[in-house]
Amino acid sequence: MTIDLDPYDPALTEPSVWDAYAAARAAGPVARSGRRGGFWVLTGYDDVRAVLRDPQTFSSASGHRIPTDGTQRSIPIDYDPPRHTAYRRLMGPPLSTARVRQMRPFLERTIADLVGGFAARGSGDFVREVALPLPLAVLTELVGFAPDTVDRFREVTEEVWSGLGADGEAVDFAGAFRRISELMAAELDAHRAHGADDFVTTLLSAEVGEEERISILATFAVAGHETTMNAASTLVALLLEDPARQDRLRADPSLARGFVEEMLRHRSPAQNFARRATCPVTVAGQAVEEGDAVLLSFAAANRDPARFADPDRFDPGRDVSGHLGFGWGIHMCPGAALARAELTILLTTLVGHPPLRLAGEVRWSGLQGGNHLGPTTLPVRFEG
Structure with missing residues (x-):
């Protein structure tokens, strides 16, 4: 059966x-998309x-994006073992459960300051006030990026996404990621000149x-803020949909x-x-032939009625063990423990x-x- 699905369709x-x-x-x-x-x-x-395993x-x-033409080379996700294994080992220490436990006081302080300041102002855009600055602050502590560097992450990332699929069927991966590569190269040069005890x-x-x-630093920069920003904003959007959810948590x-x-x-912020x-x-x-591209929809799988009863209903009391929100197998998100800690706090x-x-009005990205x-604009106010 054929379908007309383009993952870049706005x-x-x-x-x-x-x-x-x-x-x-x-x-x-x-299904098959042309x-x-x-x-x-x-x-x-x-x-x-099964494919992930x-x-x-x-x-x-x-490449982990359609089209899988080999022009994208993000570490570690666009590699197979044994190189993938070596890259994961290199990137693992900043994201280990031990490091996340060590960072918990920092996370609690940072989140308390962001939310407290936002509440004192009474209203605003949750994305810009909390969801975006949170992962950027974490990246300075976790990786060692300079504050000036992380200040540019969102602007550069938006340029990256606008270059992917913006011109009909053309997807210029190399051009889209050029700016962020330049930013990472400058960060490496700054550390060579001044040094620091960091990743x-x-x-x-x-x-x-x-x-x-x-490429390793670019992965930390993009994945380290994009997914957490979207997850945090989506979480709050769900609370706003039904005030009873906030009452339960309170x-x-x-x-x-x-x-x-x-x-x-x-x-599923990463879909x-x-x-x-x-x-x-x-x-x-x-039958899938050698060389065929396959798109794994984590988002659709997470709403498979054969796995999750009444899957379109948000039910925080359900058993969600094994969900694919962070993927599965060797490419499972290495930052899962950190993201869970940030979002729960x-x-x-x-x-x-x-x-x-x-x-x-809540506005969502494509x-x-x-x-x-995730939401691009999430205007909220604090009651009382």
Whole structure:
């Protein structure tokens, strides 16, 4: 069955994106889109997870975005073992559970300051006031980026996304990422000149080339702020949809972790990742040829009714174990522990302030880079 799905279509936003995934699921567990050179679309939970667990058959080395033409080379996600394994090992220490525990006092202070200052002002755009500055502050502490560097992350990232799929069928990966690469190169040069006890300095002594260092830092820069910003804003948007949700959290802040996990399932801030078949294979009864591109829709899989009952309903009390909000297998998001900590602390901090109410229209992004989805504007006010 064929479908007309283009992950860069600006019409794929909230709430229409969920209709597109539902249509893809209705077409069958493996549907074919002719866009962007053609690719298979997987929407079933079991099928998506099975592919994620088989990196030998479904390679990331041609790129994790459609089209999988080999022009994108983000470390570590666009690599297969053994290079992928080596890169993950190099990038692991700043994101380890031990490091996240060590950072918890910093996270609590940072979030308390951001939310407290926002509450004192009474109203504003949650994205700009809290959701964006939070991960940027964390990156200065976690990686060692200079404040001037992180101040430019959002501007440069928006330029990156605007260059992906902006001109019909053309996707200029190299051009889109040029600016952020320049920014990372400057950060490395600054650390060479002045030094510091941080991850960037550690990276300078690692046995990798300069382009690899730049790519590693670019991954921290983009993934480290984009996904957390979208997740935090989406979480608050869900609270604003139904005031009873805030009441539940206010009565029992220990429920915050369940709200975070259900948001990751229900709204999936990172929605689609591509692979390329390395040999002929059958997926859910469909023959997939060697070299075929396959789009794994984490967002659709997280709403598969065969895995999650009544999947379109937000239910923070449900069992969401095994959700794909952070992926699965060797490419599972290395920052999952940090993101969970940030989001849980954010929720428990917010409910210690007056209730939040919507103060205008919520605007959502399209699928940035064919993947990232979240509010771009979230006007709120504190009651009382």
